[in-house]
Amino acid sequence: NNTMTKNLKVLVSSNDFPASGLKVLEEHFTVVQTKYLNFGEEGKTQTKEDLLKLIPGCSALVWLSHHPITKELLDRAGPQLKLVATVSAGYNHCNLDELKARGIKLSNTPNVLASAVAEIAVGLMLGAARRFTENLDQVRRGEWETGFDKVLGQDIRGSTVGIIGLGGIGQAVVKRLAGFEVSKFVYTGHREKPEAKALGAEFVTQDQLLAQSDFIVLAVPLTNETKHMINKETIGKMKSNAIVVNVGRGDLVDQEALYDALKNKQIYAAGLDVTTPEPLPKDHKLLTLPNFFLLPHIGSATVRTRSDMAVLAANNVVNALTGKPLLTPVNL
């Protein structure tokens, strides 16, 4: 019986929220939607104004962008707000202290996106190791090198793959690489993971991982502790053939230091799905480098995964507003 909840207003911060998730919400609540909020871009105040008009009186916010959840937004929403359901695994755009102080819950969408993001991590490994940027450039110019020693890449076969953060995504990367004849998997993080044994991944210190790995895959959330964890100093500990892959957040990497290292061929290549800022301006100096392979933050961007994320977020809203525990709470 949904008549009790129908008067509750739920905001969906985008009009491209998958229909599967919308259906769940509309069964229970009155849904209001805003246009896509183009976070990070100045001059898009019209959509922000839109949002600020719709937000008062909402019981839950379903959040589809990385636009910050700020004090201003929460003030505007009002005291009846019970939940922010971010439709992402990452929640570095949410002000946790403000949420906690107000007793507002936060949910995210982990797990359902791990395989899609891991697939992109493997894609970035291949793209960087096999020099997709240079090779695609040749195709586009119609000037293929034809020699036996044309643009030569590196194998995944026989390599050491280091995973920084063996959580859901990190584990999914190892599983997906099972057929690639990787010689050794190592990982680092706060603590040893019970799942690592079955995956054949060895727990090492960060310094050991940096020194041993041919591929270094970043699969950690962005926090004060992980910000710029890839910097001049840590890059200095890597092998000269190292390939850095990032499917977390742009700020895990000090992009100045990465640029210098790629430019000077101190390391072999980088494959990123995330940058600071996003979009990366098209005249950004990283994009001048042949050994830099970039995708526009598409880790979880598949039809199935986005639908799964939407349904999970919607069910978190249903639970929060009907007094049940969240399916995927973020501990505040």
Ligand SMILES: O=C(O)[C@H](O)CO
């Ligand atoms: O955090 C995530 O889930 C991805 O970056 C998509 O927002």
